[in-house]
Amino acid sequence: MRDNMENPNIPEIIPAEPVSAFSLMFTAEHVGIITIDVPGEKVNTLKAEFAEQICTILQKTQQYPNLKGLVLVSGKSDSFIAGADITMISGCKTAAEASNLAQKGQTVMSQIASFPVPVVAAIHGACLGGGLELALACHSRVCSLDDKTQLGLPEVQLGLLPGSGGTQRLPRLIGATKALDMMLTGRSIRAKQALRMGLVDDAVPYSILLQTALERVAKGRKSRPPLPWQARLAGGPLGKSVLFHFVRKQTRAKTHGNYPATEKIIDVVKTGLDQGSGNGYQAEAKAFGELVMTPESAALRGLFFASTALKKEKGGDAQPLPVRRVGILGGGLMGGGIANVTATKAGLPVRIKDINQEGIRHALKYSWDLLEKKVRSRRLTRNEQQRQMMLISGTTDYSGFAQIDIVVEAVFEDLSLKQSMVAEIEKNAAPHTIFASNTSSLPIHKIAEQASRPEQVIGLHYFSPVDKMPLVEVIPHAGTSAQTISTTVSLAKKQGKTAIVVGDSAGFYVNRILAPYINEAARCLLAGEPVDHIDKALVNFGFPVGPIQLLDEVGIDVGTKISPILVEAFGERFAAPSGFDAVLKDDRKGRKNGKGFYLYGQKGRASKQKQVDPTIYRLLNVTPKAQLSEEDIAQRCVMLMLNEAVRCLDEQVIRSARDGDLGAVFGIGFPPFRGGPFRYIDTLGAANMVKTLEQLAQRYGEHFKPCEGLVRRAEQGEYCFPAEGLAGEVSEKVSKV
Incomplete structure (x- = not known):
């Protein structure tokens, strides 16, 4: 004007x-x-x-x-x-x-x-x-x-x-x-x-x-x-x-x-x-x-207010350091995705380090292909495509890393490898350089165990595919400085991400509440419920894809790597059902190798009418027959997720119920119209949840036992969002509807 x-x-x-x-x-x-x-x-x-x-x-x-x-x-x-x-x-x-x-x-x-x-x-x-x-x-x-x-x-x-x-x-x-x-x-x-x-x-x-x-x-x-x-x-x-x-x-x-x-x-x-x-x-x-x-609109508006409030937060009181250049370790799928959002969303120069040129070429092609789609749909000009690609460069050594402000490590999930990456960055980068590990399961304090500057080590967990999934978990360990936290949160926001700060414990937040949900779907399958029946039940509940399909999408091998870590930390309630390991032994990794619970064509593409691979039933030695209703299947899977979410809140794995709702909606597609796990708990009422979990425990096992925090809330009439008075309002509306 x-x-x-x-x-x-x-x-x-x-x-x-x-x-x-x-x-x-x-x-x-x-x-x-x-x-x-x-x-x-x-x-x-x-x-x-x-x-x-x-x-x-x-x-x-x-x-x-x-x-x-x-x-x-x-x-x-x-x-x-x-x-x-x-x-x-x-x-x-x-x-x-x-x-x-x-x-x-x-x-x-x-x-x-x-x-x-x-x-x-x-x-x-x-x-x-x-x-x-x-x-x-x-x-x-x-x-x-x-x-x-x-x-x-x-x-x-x-x-x-x-x-x-x-x-x-x-x-x-x-x-x-x-x-x-x-x-x-x-x-x-x-x-x-x-x-x-x-x-x-x-x-x-x-x-x-x-x-x-x-x-x-x-x-x-x-x-x-x-x-x-x-x-x-x-x-x-x-x-x-x-x-x-x-x-x-x-x-x-x-x-x-x-x-x-x-x-x-x-x-x-x-x-x-x-x-x-x-x-x-x-x-x-x-x-x-x-x-x-309607309760649906109330829930969606609640998410809007929550995400708006989160955008204004820095992750702490410290002022973030300026980030002018970003380094990426590893040119694989995750590394390429992180490089892409850094260049195209944040507009920052990115330097990718990989052990060979093939990894660098893979990462560059990843960004080029995404930008090419925008050019073809006329959402981007050729000149802008070239400009954004020029922000991404690669190296097989550490040349250029002396000017990097934050390094995001995206190598294999191997603790000793990640520790060696910390040592190399401390040797080849600037004294102020932050080391952020994109790990889905390894404790951050162990990655920082041998660091000379542990206060500059932090976790930064992206979800795949990086260009589409809006959430990142920022995971400080006990020794991470406040400035490292705020700087990492600032970078995530520039990348267009919703960033929640979570505690440094096994599985962090999203994978921890996801694991029992997936495990229960597996138990339903081993009991004879058809794969597509299970998935349909959870899609109709409101998830974008069902739990079995999700396992195919993220990689069956990835899911099985997280399970032992959770079992070691929290006990047998996280143990995958016996007999399910036959899937991985059959080299079924899901979409990425074209072999999973569903049938895939060339290059891991599913048919328009996604079909279950019938050989999965012989492999698991089950005869598929739908016996449970969709409502019963959804209840079993979701109740375990909600129960674990309450544990995470009480153990301060998440800072607030608000963060827990945003993490579940943006990280695993928890139905937005239900507002997230904690708003849904308030809708159901803690007392009703405890009663339901106790009934499920009698039928299916002790892993359904309601956690102490949920029992306390039921006894004392507490809500996850007590200050808002939301629970009573929504419960009343639900009952009227």
Whole structure:
């Protein structure tokens, strides 16, 4: 905005009296510029009190003589409007109150849409949720070509739907098919794609964004009219019927009925197209109110608040050291993935050290292939691909490591090897260089045992594939300095990761709660439950993949390496069921060698209809027959995970229940609509969990015995989130639903 105002091509701007988050100016050519700049906030979000302010400023503009039109811009440097204030939504106590909030938003948008002169939105940066709904209400939209510019309606990710007219305006602008895709996935659209689909009327360099919007008003350029009804309805009544049937079927296949917002979105869009926008707006406001009150939305909003709070934390009180260059030890799958996110997300130079050139080539190809996909999908230019690749270099010695600030070690899970890596880095890198080990199981204090600077040794556990999995566990040992912790957390954030600080104990947090879950699925299999029946039970519960398929994906050999370490530390409750070792003895490692519980074709690719390898049953000497219900299987596996999560909290393996929820959701795909293990425990109630575990212990063994912390919570009526009063609210809502 400021840069544009200094542009001599833009007419003189005459300031008017500012009104709170909205200020008004007029150009010499009689165009009003409304700047949105929420005081004290990094980004603009829409709040309930803004409704009156917007109405006031619109009335003020109409008093200006010879007004030709209005341009809406953001006063923030990197965003337009990031959405509605979620705390405002969470403050609603009833569905009627939330519906009324939506109706107020609809009224404001309607006033913009019916404004007597053209209103143009000049969009730069994030234009999401309520921000896009506001832009849709404008008569025309112009956006910048900057990478920061993204347009989307992500409300579904919070268990909601667009509540300020978005479900009605978007289908009429770009067609029902594309609109439903945007709303049901919550995905964001880049500038060029937005232009191609008709979401915006022009896309220009940021330097001329305001000028272009002003000229559009001055020359009386109008947006293209809404699509004719045939296009909106995908080819008339028959096409509409086919479209909505297909979309509903496809959506249910993905959500398994666990996300009520998706059904509401489809219903409300259909209502508007069938019965007119008036009825559509009413249906939208009603559905919005109902969704705000669902336990699913409460859980998803809880995760949103938790992850937002975590982003503001440094992992401790110490100020992080600046990280200018990063070293990677090992050019394998993990090393290549870590190098990729360091270069492409953090924008930092990366130096990969491997014992041979083949490892370096493998790591470089890993990044090149990922960037190539972005180029082909037009999300990245060739020049940018080359620029990012130039940040990654390789060596078979330690040349260049004297300038490295932090080294991430990603070699084999061998303690003596990792200890030797620490010694080599202390010898060849700078005195301040941090050594971060990407280990999934080895204790960090043992890796640092022979270090001369143990305070600079820490664990940094990534999950595979690194470019997709959002979580990292930061694992300090007792001697790790506070500055090492904060610097490591800072690097992880730059890499685009959600970082939780966990204790230095066997399995850390994620693998520790995952192990009993996987083991119980294995016991079900050895008892004769079919592989796909077990997996389907947990997918329907809400996990992205079932436990047996997950074992295939991460590597059966990897899973078996962790089990003995957990048994040594915590006892027989972590022991894999006897007879299951036959899988590994048969050289079944899963997808990576094309031989596991499922059938794989060339290069470890599974068929579209994933099929179980029937020879697995002969190998395990079982006759597959489904005897347990999906609910029983899910209960057995999940209850053990929840029980172990409580132990981790009480043993301070995790710093808080919040961190435990984020770690499980982002690390192993615990169902987000359930909020994470601890919010789910509060939903069930500790007393109910203890009763269930005791019943399971009687049927299946002592490993189901409820832990002391859970028994105490049951006896004393405690919750994992006592300060929030969440448990009672959610339990009440669950019982009503």
